[in-house]
Amino acid sequence: MVLGCLHQLMVKMTRKNKILLTRKLHDFALKRLRKKYAIEVHSGKIPMPKNKLIDKIRDKDGLICFPYDVIDKQVIDSAKKLRTICTYSVGYDHIDIKYAKRKKIRIGYTPKVLTEATADLAFTLILDLLRRVTEGDRIIRKGGWKEIYGVYDYVGNDLAGKTLGILGLGRIGKAVSKRANAFGVKIIYHNRKRLARKIEISTHSKYESLNGLLRKSDVVSIHVPYTKQTHQLVDMNFLKKMKNTSFLVNTARGNIIKEKDLVSALRKKIIAGAALDVFENEPIGKNHPFTKMQNVVLAPHVGSSTIETRKKMTELTVKNLELALSDKKPIYTV
Numbered sequence: 460m461v462l463g464c465l466h467q468l469m470v471k472m473t474r475k476n477k478i479l480l481t482r483k484l485h486d487f488a489l490k491r492l493r494k495k496y497a498i499e500v501h502s503g504k505i506p507m508p509k510n511k512l513i514d515k516i517r518d519k520d521g522l523i524c525f526p527y528d529v530i531d532k533q534v535i536d537s538a539k540k541l542r543t544i545c546t547y548s549v550g551y552d553h554i555d556i557k558y559a560k561r562k563k564i565r566i567g568y569t570p571k572v573l574t575e576a577t578a579d580l581a582f583t584l585i586l587d588l589l590r591r592v593t594e595g596d597r598i599i600r601k602g603g604w605k606e607i608y609g610v611y612d613y614v615g616n617d618l619a620g621k622t623l624g625i626l627g628l629g630r631i632g633k634a635v636s637k638r639a640n641a642f643g644v645k646i647i648y649h650n651r652k653r654l655a656r657k658i659e660i661s662t663h664s665k666y667e668s669l670n671g672l673l674r675k676s677d678v679v680s681i682h683v684p685y686t687k688q689t690h691q692l693v694d695m696n697f698l699k700k701m702k703n704t705s706f707l708v709n710t711a712r713g714n715i716i717k718e719k720d721l722v723s724a725l726r727k728k729i730i731a732g733a734a735l736d737v738f739e740n741e742p743i744g745k746n747h748p749f750t751k752m753q754n755v756v757l758a759p760h761v762g763s764s765t766i767e768t769r770k771k772m773t774e775l776t777v778k779n780l781e782l783a784l785s786d787k788k789p790i791y792t793v
């Protein structure tokens with residue numbers, strides 16, 4: 460009897476925690492995870508089909524997932540042993556956080572390490588829109604560049620002296636403001652709550668109501684998280700408040716914009732253009748209305764996609780998981 464209990468205890472002590480990864484991480488991370496855990500890496504269709512996810516997660520202690528994996532009640536309920544969900548993203552809107560917490564599941568995510576990369580992308584898109592870089596690229600590739608250097612040819616807009624409206628002056632918004640300051644841009648922002656004076660001073664930004672921001676901005680850049688409150692925040696009503704010479708940039712989440720309304724606003728020239736890294740349904744195909752518009756710049760959800768940042772995100776995701784499975788708080792938790 461005693462021996463039996465001892466055996467069971469030893470089995471428990473030597474049993475490796477089981478981890479499910481809904482997609483491959485860097486090799487160095489897989490090697491490290493394999494040493495400690497029994498890992499299973501999904502390698503088929505992306506995102507992992509829900510029925511497969513539900514099946515595979517049943518006996519797992521930990522989950523590493525990505526922003527397109529929907530981790531809802533049904534998935535959480537099927538995971539009888541799950542102790543942690545670590546997402547490879549700063550956004551965690553794809554996880555039912557409240558429910559996971561009720562089930563005492565620790566959440567890990569990857570803020571901070573991707574701030575600069577995402578701000579770089581937002582700024583790249585702003586410059587691209589104003590100077591029509593990818594538009595010119597498309598024209599050349601189609602053999603459409605016929606004459607050189609005309610006074611009206613491919614003219615864009617100056618950035619210096621323009622007003623940038625940052626919707627959501629959080630970590631990424633502030634990093635965008637740093638770049639905008641260097642380019643001689645006037646910065647206004649809107650948050651649910653006005654920030655402390657010293658933050659406004661250090662970012663050289665001025666608080667505006669949402670309507671004020673939309674009315675005054677030459678470029679509106681979105682940096683709010685996706686929540687119930689920000690769901691389709693950018694609709695026709697929002698767009699009509701912007702200047703018809705202004706541009707919209709979204710590197711946050713696709714569902715913050717009601718795409719149908721944006722398509723129609725761009726067609727009717729209610730705003731001048733848009734640059735988008737995120738969409739309602741990703742990936743978008745070549746027949747999406749945005750692909751037919753010259754005043755739209757498109758990116759395939761690559762805000763954090765640099766070699767350096769993606770490695771940092773991997774390291775952080777693994778660390779978050781290791782901590783959670785040793786019953787400690789992940790480095791970044793929700």
Ligand code: DGY
Pocket residue numbers: 526547548549550551573711760761762763764
């Ligand atoms: C995130 O981490 O949430 C971003 O969307 C990745 O680019």
